Amino acid sequence: MKLVVIAGPPSAGKTAVVRQIVRTFQDSETIAYLKIDVVRAFEDEELRKEFGIPARKIYSGDLCPDHAGIMVMQDAIAWAGCEGAGILVVESAGLCLRCSPYVTRALGIVVISAISGTHAPLKMGPMLSLADVAVVTRIDLVSQAEKEVFREQIREVAPAIDIIETNAVQGTGMRYLMRRIAGMEEIADPETIELRGVPPLGVCTVCVGKKEIGWQHHFGVVRQLEGADWIFRGE
Amino acid sequence: MDPEIAEITVLPGKDKNGGTEHFERIVIRPGETLSIVGPTGSGKSALINDIELFASNDTVTGRTVLVNGTVPPEEIVRDPAKKPVALITQGTKCLADLAVREFLEMHVRSRKIVRKGIVEETIALANEFTGEKIAADARVASLSGGQTRSLMVADAVTIGNTPIIILDEIENAGIFRDRVIEVLKAYKKALVFVTHDPLVALMCDRRIVMCNGTVVRVIERCGEEDRALEAIRKMDGLLCALRERIRAGESITEAVFAV
Secondary structure, three states: OEEEEEEOOOOOOHHHHHHHHHHHHOOOOOEEEEEEEOOOOOHHHHHHHHHOOOEEEEEOOOOOHHHHHHHHHHHHHHHHHHOOOOEEEEEOOOOOOOOOOOEOOEEEEEEEEHHHOOOHHHHOOHHHHOOOEEEEEOHHHEOHHHHHHHHHHHHHHOOOOEEEEOEOOOOEOOHHHHHHHHOOOOOOOHHHOOEOOOOOOOOOOOOOOOOOOOHHHOOEEOOOOOOOOOOEEOO | OOOOOOOEEEEOOEOOOOOEOOOOOEEEOOOOEEEEEOOOOOOHHHHHHHHHHOOEOOOOOOOEEEEOOEOOOHHHHHOOOOOOEEEEOOOOEOOOOOEHHHHHHHHHHHOOOOOOOHHHHHHHHHHHHOOOOOOOOOEHHHOOHHHHHHHHHHHHHHOOOOOEEEEEOOHHHOOOHHHHHHHHHHOOOEEEEEOOOHHHHHHOOEEEEEEOOEEEEEEEOOHHHHHHHHHHHHHHHHHHHHHHHHHOOOOOOOOOOOO
């Protein structure tokens, strides 16, 4: 089985990219799809209805959705295996741009909308820099100058990344992504899969639902406004 | 842009029923104008997408597009700064919150162009295409459709220095189509129009007729349509003059057409 992990900000066109992947490979493989989101998601139902593929979702609730994705990844691979899938596509919620759900032995795809502004790539951290491929969507809507500058900004953050410009609804330019997926290696042993990068250090007590403001009330990774010489306060 | 690009060749693909298209090859050279006509859904957009992407029997149409007779290197197909084609559609916008001058300077910097005066030249060229004057300090996001299209065509000519410019249904954008055709001929650019506009279609050197996803006919411009073109030019001139008068608040009380 091949594993494809798709991340990117909300409304960037992640699911449009998934649709193109399914259209391209559905005749030769079973494609399983997992959507990770926070409170509501509909993509799994849409894709199951449209293509009849095994699709499911998980809500992360109070947990960071990328952390939730990391927790369930092994289970997801086992589930997709039972479904006889040749490709498992995992789509992230795509919230804070800091974490990145990419793992080793998978293809990491970040989807960014060309209309999100020329500085958008510079504001993105590991979600962009740890990906293998950046799919830039809605390329038909922006001027030549902005297209070129957007590409340069991506290169500044991720010099070696494979950039694919597309109108994902029509699928223009997607042949390069499909070629990449077709050439991927299968996962030999799921036990050997690891996170590509270290996520932002741990979690703090805000993450688990404490509502007080001010670092005095929290532990884990905390930060003061002034003189943050130490930023870790353990239990 | 690569000044070495002498011609683009489109090789036939398949129609919607799987039959081979009825043309041998379509060659586009600098200084030529080409229009693509046909009803909605006939495959006009698919054809320009094939050209813009340099299809290599890997799009739905199965067409192949060559540069100077050979399959172009992937780099010039994938990097928009190296691609010899600029596609400008009705949906293409300048989104940046920048003045026209800053916007063009951004493109000049990105292309590492050192020539002085190119920004002013671009704005002056854009103003040849539109009746609504573009000021250097206007915000790009607040330009009208016609101003935006004019600016993007001028940008593709000067800063982009792109040998082939594709304009997708720009007739509604309020730009002087005949000026664009004349000026781009002078700049030795190849110009491809997807159009429903009789003036544009008849002005072009060649007209590609699409139906059911395939090229059904290529009409070379010859003298036979010149009379029709002359009449359309007159009508267009009349409509333009009327448009200006209506904009200026005049009442049009005389008979405008000799019926």
